[in-house]
Amino acid sequence: MVDPDEHTVDELIEELDTIDDEAELNAILEAERGGRDRKTAREAIEERIAAVGGEGDATEGEYEETAETVGDEAGGEEAGDGELEEEAEEESATAEEPAEDEDEDELSHPTRDKRHVRALEDGHYEDVWVYCETQEGELLDVSKEMLGKARELMDDYAAEFGDEENVVAVVIGDDVEGLAEECLAYGADVAVYHEDPRLERFLHKPYAEITAHMARGQGSAESTNWREYDEPRYFLFPATNNGRDLSAQTQAELDSGLASDCSGLFIGEEEVANPVKTGEPGVKKTFERVLHMKRPDFSGFEYSTILCLDNPGRDFHPQGCSVIPGSFEPIEPDPEREGLVVEHEMDLAEDWFRVEITDHDRLEAGVDLTGHEVIVCLGRGIGDDPTQGIELGLDLVDAFDDAALGITRGIVTSSYQFEGHVEEYTKEERQIGETGQVVAPDLYVAAGVSGAVQHKVGMDESETIVAINTDPDARIRDFSDYFVEGDLFEVLPRLTEAIEAGELRLEAVADGGDD
Amino acid sequence: MRSAVLTKGVPDFSEGAVSFDEDGHLERGKTPTVMNPNDAFALEAALQTKVRHGGHVSVMSMGPPGYESVLQEAMASVYADDLYLLSDRECAAADTWATAITLCSALEKYQEEVRKLDLVFAGFKTADGETGQTGPQTCWGLEWPIVTHAIALDVDPDERTLRAKRLVEGDVDEIETVEASLPCVVVTDPEFEPTYRKASHRLEHKRLRAETEARAESYDEHLTTWDHVDMNLDPDYIGLDGSPTIVSSVDPIPKAPSEREATMIEPDDRDGMERLLEEMQPFAAGD
Secondary structure (H helix, E strand, O other): OOOHHHOOHHHHHHHHOOOOOHHHHHHHHHHHHHOOOOHHHHHHHHHHHHHHHHOOOOOHHHHHHHHHOHHHHHHOOOOOOOHHHHHHHHHOOOOOOOHHHOOHHHOOOOOHHHHHOOOOOOOOEEEEEEEOOEEOOEEOHHHHHHHHHHHHHHHHHHHHHOOOOOEEEEEEEOOOHHHHHHHHHOOOOEEEEEEOHHHOOOOHHHHHHHHHHHHOOOOOHHHHOOOOOOEEEEEEEEOOHHHHHHHHHHHHHOOOOEEEEEOEEEEEEEEEOOHHHHOOOOOOEEEEEEEEEEEEOOOOOEEEEEEEOOEOOEOOOOEEEEEOOOOOOOOOOOOOOOOEEEEOOOOOOHHHHOEEEEEEEEOOOOOOOOOOOEEEEEOHHHHHOHHHHHHHHHHHHHHEOOEEEEEOHHHHOOOOOOOHHHHHHHOHHHEEOOOOEOOOOOEEEEEOOOOOHHHHOOOOOOOEEEEEEOOOOOHHHHHOOEEEEOOHHHHHHHHHHHHHHOOOOHHHHHHHOOO | OEEEEEEOEEEOOOOOOOOEOOOOOEOHHHOOEEEOOOHHHHHHHHHHHHHHHOOEEEEEEEOOHHHHHHHHHHHHHHOOOEEEEEOOHHHOOOOHHHHHHHHHHHHHHHHHHOOOOOEEEEOOOOOOOOOOOHHHHHHHHHOOOEEEEEEEEEEEOOOOEEEEEEEEOOOOOEEEEEEEEOOEEEEEOOOOOOOOOOHHHHHHHHHHHHHHHHHHHOHHHHEEEEOOOOOOOOHHHOOOOOOOEEEEEEEEOOOOOOOOOOEEEOOOOHHHHHHHHHHHHHHEOOO
16 A cells, blocks of 8 residues: 655655555545645545545436436435545446447437426416515615516506516515515515525525525415416516526526626517527527516627527526616505415425525725715726826825725726735725716716716716716717816826916926827 | 636727727627636635645636637636636537536536546626626536635635635625535635735745746646537537527617717817816815
């Protein structure tokens, strides 16, 4: 046997790669523990044990079986620690060879990922579902906004198609029955809730399992007899950190698609020529009652409209999306509105709680840009020298009595390398716009800001807006009072100097034109 | 610790690099491809784990052969040990779910044929798709625990657990401390910051950097490319064919009618600049 004491860790790793016998590897691990007990060495041995144990641990049969026993996955196919992998290996020891050496072109065993693909075909779908996220015992504003939008969608839906379909709210947490009732006041017809002390805060696995279980109409007869369909037609989630994750995982579990960070929704028909969706090249097909999901693009100047459409032989329902907070208006809450509140029942597997929240705290409010006389905002025009751009912006801020520096989303999401001393000014906490802060100072100086609509909503209530931009056609011109057509690297220092000096000096102007 | 980092090549949106046509549509052909900026934080998290605990980092990406340069960039920045490119025409035009199925299958193959993984790292949104969905969906396929929006990470190899701080958005923003068992998927937040408190960590960091420089030069020797047959993926479940969603239209956000009549000023226009200064002077700092 290899004596680990005689090897450096690197040598040991090489030796280990030649050993396939798990018993021998375990013996080496013991020897290491009893000897030099190096962490890296132990890890390397454990890795090798896992690798040896991990070979051929899945066979075609297992996957197919899993795919068909959708309802049973609560049993916990996987456990929390590495030891399980060894058990899996023993179970499948008879199936050493993966199916790969069969005719490659045929891929004779279907996608092994099909165990993750729980597809429906020709299913029956109804209703719009809304995941209502909560925080500190209250519905988030965005939850109420989504309910308001869903109400409007379904009222229009009834008028257009003559079918009364429901707005169904989903609430998950600890002690949330009252919140489910509140959802009715905000426009829901049905509120399905699941409560459990372990669910006080969002956890990915149990929340997504529960949401998918609800959507499929699983659970006791009395908790599901209000509906007669396979899955929801549409599903809305909030585009928050947790809501977006839940949307992704729930839709994955339901084998459907979604658009993220939407700010516009409507239902209508759509003629599609894409042969993947129509099943036949050259043939157009009209999809009815399609949720059109509009989201602002990365460029900030375009909306993409995303559709989630069935393929022939594989349904993609519910049509899902996440919704940017603030995009829609809630309805006036009516405590008298009637509806159905349903408690959902489901056993939660221990195995779903492999992530534990040990502490939580409100985040100290970051930089507050509101309430200043002046805001100097920098955009991607600083790209030629991002660090100097920030410095010039800060110089101008200092020239004013009560000013602060803001930045556009373009800066936050850029790959600019800032030098350390200015980096703190480039964080999301200084972002102005739809997903940042909304400011309305007396004077707003936008340097190198193109003027995407998302930025506009964060500043267009300002008293006086001054744009500095090399492109006279930049969109910001339409909502500026002054537009200095020039390079911020030249214009900002001039402004700073002039404000500090109390006058515009001729020399400064003359020196500036060095082209 | 054995880690895989998922990364994506995206158009370089930085000023000067990005090219839009006259209608404002991105011209992908003229815009260079770079590593997704948010993925840098995932790479940092993997590097921190490697520096502190040793081990091996593989970087994985789905994309056309041209993405090799993205992987090279990733290798250099994370001192990665090897690279995996999932490249196949059948994978083209995948949405998040079809991408997640592909990544998941590749990670399964990796674990069956290379090594079991302890950690899979991914960044938050990509700069082009901006969905933030692929990491959580890949995790759903793996059936692993997941920690998203991580801003700080500590791994305990002996206990096979990790502890992380993560950001929660809501009507108030919160920070959570979570503990999870390994193996685990970690999606880093753009606020993620690696920490190297010990001198030995900083030395190791330096050593790895030196060692990696040579490796990144000859990155192609450490590159493995898998196509859909290698990953045993049915073409119906990947790429365009396997994507539930399509982009039906891209429309300019309607230009609002001008709300203000901007006074145009050339920087050398003294009268104009003086008028502007008159507007600004009332807010100047006092002496």
